[in-house]
Amino acid sequence: MAEVVKMPKMSDTMTEGVLAKWHKKVGDQVKSGDVLAEVETDKATMDFESFQDGTLLYIGVEEGKAVPVDAVIAVLGKEGEDYKAALEADGGSNAAAADSGSSSTEAATAKEEPKETTTASATATEKAPAAPTEAKPKVDTSSIPAAVIRMPLLSDTMTEGVINKWNFKVGDKVKADDSLADVETDKATMEVVGYEEGTLLYIGVKEGEAAPVNGIIAIVGKEGTDITPLLDAESGGGAAESSSSTGGSSDEEKAAESEKETATAPATNEVTATTSEDDSRVKASPLARKIAKDKGINLNDVKGTAEGGRIVKKDIEGFTPSTKEVEAAKETTPAAATAPAAAPAKAAAPIPTYVGVEKYTEKPVTQMRKVIAKRLSESLFTAPHFYVTMSIDMDAAIAARGKMNDIAPVKISFNDLVLKATAVALKQHPVINSSWQGDKIRYNEHVNIGVAVAVDEGLLVPVVRFADGKSLSQISAEVKDFAKKAKDKKLQPSDWEGSTFTISNLGMFGVDEFTAIINTPDSCILAVSGIQAIPVVKNGAVVPGNVMKVTLSADHRTVDGASAAAFLQTLKSLLEEPVRILI
Numbered sequence: 087m088a089e090v091v092k093m094p095k096m097s098d099t100m101t102e103g104v105l106a107k108w109h110k111k112v113g114d115q116v117k118s119g120d121v122l123a124e125v126e127t128d129k130a131t132m133d134f135e136s137f138q139d140g141t142l143l144y145i146g147v148e149e150g151k152a153v154p155v156d157a158v159i160a161v162l163g164k165e166g167e168d169y170k171a172a173l174e175a176d177g178g179s180n181a182a183a184a185d186s187g188s189s190s191t192e193a194a195t196a197k198e199e200p201k202e203t204t205t206a207s208a209t210a211t212e213k214a215p216a217a218p219t220e221a222k223p224k225v226d227t228s229s230i231p232a233a234v235i236r237m238p239l240l241s242d243t244m245t246e247g248v249i250n251k252w253n254f255k256v257g258d259k260v261k262a263d264d265s266l267a268d269v270e271t272d273k274a275t276m277e278v279v280g281y282e283e284g285t286l287l288y289i290g291v292k293e294g295e296a297a298p299v300n301g302i303i304a305i306v307g308k309e310g311t312d313i314t315p316l317l318d319a320e321s322g323g324g325a326a327e328s329s330s331s332t333g334g335s336s337d338e339e340k341a342a343e344s345e346k347e348t349a350t351a352p353a354t355n356e357v358t359a360t361t362s363e364d365d366s367r368v369k370a371s372p373l374a375r376k377i378a379k380d381k382g383i384n385l386n387d388v389k390g391t392a393e394g395g396r397i398v399k400k401d402i403e404g405f406t407p408s409t410k411e412v413e414a415a416k417e418t419t420p421a422a423a424t425a426p427a428a429a430p431a432k433a434a435a436p437i438p439t440y441v442g443v444e445k446y447t448e449k450p451v452t453q454m455r456k457v458i459a460k461r462l463s464e465s466l467f468t469a470p471h472f473y474v475t476m477s478i479d480m481d482a483a484i485a486a487r488g489k490m491n492d493i494a495p496v497k498i499s500f501n502d503l504v505l506k507a508t509a510v511a512l513k514q515h516p517v518i519n520s521s522w523q524g525d526k527i528r529y530n531e532h533v534n535i536g537v538a539v540a541v542d543e544g545l546l547v548p549v550v551r552f553a554d555g556k557s558l559s560q561i562s563a564e565v566k567d568f569a570k571k572a573k574d575k576k577l578q579p580s581d582w583e584g585s586t587f588t589i590s591n592l593g594m595f596g597v598d599e600f601t602a603i604i605n606t607p608d609s610c611i612l613a614v615s616g617i618q619a620i621p622v623v624k625n626g627a628v629v630p631g632n633v634m635k636v637t638l639s640a641d642h643r644t645v646d647g648a649s650a651a652a653f654l655q656t657l658k659s660l661l662e663e664p665v666r667i668l669i
Contacts, residue, residue: 088163088172089138093147095155096127096134104152104239104300105159106131107281111228114142116162123159124281126238131281138162143169150236150300232307233282234316237297240271241579243457248296249303250275258286260306267303272457274546275575282306287313296453370397377402454544465606469522470642473601476654478661480617480632486664494559501537501591502562504614504636507660507667509533509553512587515653519586520644521607527644536585536605537565539572546572547605549585558668589614599635609644610653613637634661 093103104126110116121133122142144161147153158176161169237247248270254260265277266286288305291297302320305313368385370378374397378385381402388405390397451459483503490498512519512533520529533554536547548568550561571577588605593616602613615635622631636657640650660667 088143088161088167088169089140090158090172090176091122091136091138091160091162093125093153093155093157093159094134096125096132100127100155102152102154103127104236105147105149106238107149107233108145110142112142112145113165116140116142131238136162141165141167143167144173150234150302152300230307230311230313230315232284232287232305232311232313232316233280234302234320235266235278235280235282235304235306237269237291237299237301237303238278239299240269240276243461244271244299244453246296246298246301246453247271248453249291249293252289252293254286256286256289260284260286270453270543272453274454274572274577276578278303280304280306285309287311288317368397369395371399374399374402452543454546458544461606462603465604469604469606471604471639472642472647472650473637473639474647474650474654475599475635475637476651476658478634478636478658479622480634480661483661483664484617484632490558494562496559496562496566498558498562499565500593500617500634501589501614502558502565503661503664503667504591504612505535505537505550505553505561505565505589506556506558507657507664508587508589508612509535509556510660510667511653511656513554514656515649517645517649518610518638518640518653520609521586522609522641522643523607530586532586534584534586536582536588536608537568538588538590538602538605539569541572541575546577546582547585547588548572548577548581549583551584588612593617593634599637601637602639604639604641609641610650611639613639 096103106124106126108123109121110123116122116136117139118137120136122136123134124131125134126132140162141164142160143163145159146161147157147159153159158173161172163169163172240247250268250270252267253265260266260280260283262281262283263279266280267278268275269278284306285308286304287307287309290302290304297303302317305316307313368388369390370385370388371392375385377399378388378397383402383405385397388397388401389395391401392398480500483500487498487500487503512535516529516531519533520527532552534549534551535553536549539546539548548571550556550564550568553561556564568577568581571581585605585608588602588608588611590602590611591614592600593614596616598618599615600613602611604611613636615637617632617634620631620633621628622633623629624631636654638650638654
């Protein structure tokens with residue numbers, strides 16, 4: 087009896103999977119343990135093995151398409167068996183089957199009902215009665231010796247990726263494990279592997295441009311293959327048309343089209359009622375108007391060369407004031423010639439004036455900065471933050487660190503001491519190591535501490551896992567490795583996922599005190615400032631001391647003020663007696 091194969095749940099956070107590649111085709115014999123397909127999850131691309139023997143009767147999802155977990159993706163059974171009964175038994179409304187038009191063998195024979203079309207206006211209908219729209223038959227691309235490479239989902243929050251650099255050009259030979267391109271995601275710049283061998287036939291996204299997740303970025307296949315059917319199957323035949331029709335358009339032409347649509351009367355019948363000063367009603371493109379304003383040019387003095395006398399960018403750039411205009415400008419300014427010729431008094435020297443030039447540089451927002459802005463905004467305006475600050479005497483920590491570094495295999499930093507002490511304190515205060523889950527609060531029994539690392543594009547938070555059980559030397563080596571990977575853009579999604587608490591340390595910049603925004607879903611984040619040499623009172627006497635301020639930002643939905651203060655007291659006691667964190 088035929089049995090359906092469903093999209094498996096391959097990670098704890100997976101909600102859907104992308105069929106990166108089918109290893110079998112309809113009609114192939116499949117054994118239990120055979121790799122049916124490669125599935126791209128929110129974590130990585132993984133092999134999906136069959137748990138059944140039989141013939142592959144039906145494929146319900148095309149390569150590159152995403153389907154939710156538990157959706158039917160294939161049917162296995164005896165050769166020639168009717169698999170439709172298995173689909174109907176599964177619910178009769180398989181989303182993958184309905185959306186993709188079933189297998190490649192059915193796609194060629196599927197009939198589509200003609201779709202009704204509506205015209206934009208009654209006038210258009212009178213002029214040209216709409217002909218019945220014939221549905222285009224679906225293109226069978228299974229026999230084309232080429233494979234589509236799509237933008238992969240490289241992080242759980244990624245919606246699009248920017249092609250930072252192409253490592254190959256059209257016509258180059260590529261291997262299955264070659265890195266086709268470097269892609270900038272919301273987390274880091276990562277490599278995209280094509281998993282196909284052949285010739286790079288097509289590049290669909292230029293360097294510096296963005297493509298949505300699952301969008302076509304390249305095609306690899308046999309040299310000389312016609313890839314038009316693959317592109318047509320993706321865009322319904324409109325890809326080539328749209329690129330050819332818009333490829334040569336400029337900003338000026340787009341603006342012209344926009345103004346033509348909003349015009350309420352023919353250009354020949356327009357009457358322009360403007361004064362010599364007011365140029366607001368002169369016909370000009372928005373770009374030309376902006377340039378004219380920046381240059382101080384009155385549009386009444388410029389002759390337009392576009393349709394209907396409309397002024398465009400080139401008219402402004404090629405404009406030079408006429409002799410009459412220059413003379414008029416002179417007449418409007420006070421001139422020395424207006425003074426009596428016989429006046430013996432010597433004119434006072436004019437005070438020199440400084441004329442500055444306004445300048446600025448604009449850079450496109452990176453994917454990382456977009457997500458930082460989105461997530462921190464959501465955190466600050468969703469989680470009710472409150473802040474608790476405490477001063478810690480670091481004299482004992484400074485002395486202990488000096489002795490540790492005399493024998494430690496790697497140099498221990500103050501950040502390492504803070505991280506270890508925080509991990510120990512979190513085990514004693516589980517409410518701080520919690521997260522808000524909407525209808526419940528999760529109290530984490532493990533301690534995974536995120537360490538905020540600044541990079542050129544923004545901020546990354548790699549995670550030191552099970553920090554409470556690691557030595558200071560292990561923590562130090564791990565943090566240094568993360569920092570190097572972050573700067574080299576080599577961090578992987580598994581490196582920054584799963585934190586239960588976060589530390590943001592600006593002490594190395596000499597910051598006296600600051601507050602940080604919670605890194606959701608964590609309940610708290612610790613802001614660590616620099617160690618300051620200040621006078622302190624000890625045993626009734628004022629003596630030199632070294633003090634470090636820490637501020638805990640806490641989510642009031644999960645943490646109360648007393649709990650936050652108790653946690654900081656424990657952290658303070660551990661750092662003021664560092665030997666306690668080694669026990």
